[in-house]
Amino acid sequence: MNWPGYATTTPRGARFGGAPVVAALPEAPPEPSVEDLRAAAELVRTLAALRAGGRSGEAHVVLCEAAGRPPGQLPLLADELHRAGLGADWAELLWEAAFLPPTQLAAAAGALSAAGRDEDCRQLLRQGVSRPAEEITDAVLALGGAGRAHEARALLCAFVQARAPEDAVLVAAPDPHRLVPQLIEAAREVSVARERDVVHALRVAGIADA
Structure with missing residues (x-):
């Protein structure tokens, strides 16, 4: 079953065969x-x-x-x-x-949020944080690039709440200048203790700006 005007892609994850990450995230759904x-x-x-x-x-x-x-x-x-x-x-x-490639996950979250389905958006992001850290990085950057800062923060909050502080280092490593502040802010929203743990992990890893 094909939907009009869209090339079929294969979701990526434990239950899927894998697919390349979508190159661009539209700013708003049509x-x-x-x-x-x-x-x-x-x-x-x-x-x-x-x-x-x-x-x-x-x-x-x-x-x-x-x-x-x-x-x-x-x-x-x-x-x-x-x-x-x-x-x-x-x-x-x-x-x-939740197991779509990163930019498709980001686009799905953005579409749900734009339609006023905020709880569905949050649930999607919570379920998506089990993916590898580098895919979280891709999704956060895709959301930020599309002007979806709120959804990017929601994804990072879910991530730092569910994953070990050391995993935050893996998320931040590709672009510390942009991602370290976002990770710390997200951890602060979760709890003071989580912020402390994430900041400590970033400092131990030697990432600047932490």
Whole structure:
């Protein structure tokens, strides 16, 4: 099932075959067209039929594919799935989206936030922090480059809360000048103790500005 105007990409992660990182993150999702709305409704009808027939494996495949579609489609799918009583499928789709390549994860978070689905955005970012540190770096920089500082901070807050302070060093290493201040601010939002631990780890690693 292909969505209009978008080249299919393969989500990357433990359950996916891998794909190169998307080169650019659009600043804002496009307005949904009539075709977009029709495609979202069609996907939900397909899922509903599969669930009704007890074909959960096929439903999972559909959700995995949907996670890799244009980020601007996610709010549409959220609305359609909840309207159809398929809230559990939306939660599963969001989980799969958390394993997209970094800039696609960032774009998905931005699209959800722009649509006013802030809790879904936060959940997506919380679920995405298990990925390698260098992918967190890519996602944070992609969000920042798209003017999504709020989502970048939310991702870093989730990261420093869930991961060891030493992992913050790996995130900061590619661009300490930009990332060290953001990591410290995110750690401060989590707790004073977490800020202290992250600053200590950065200093031990010899990263300037820490």
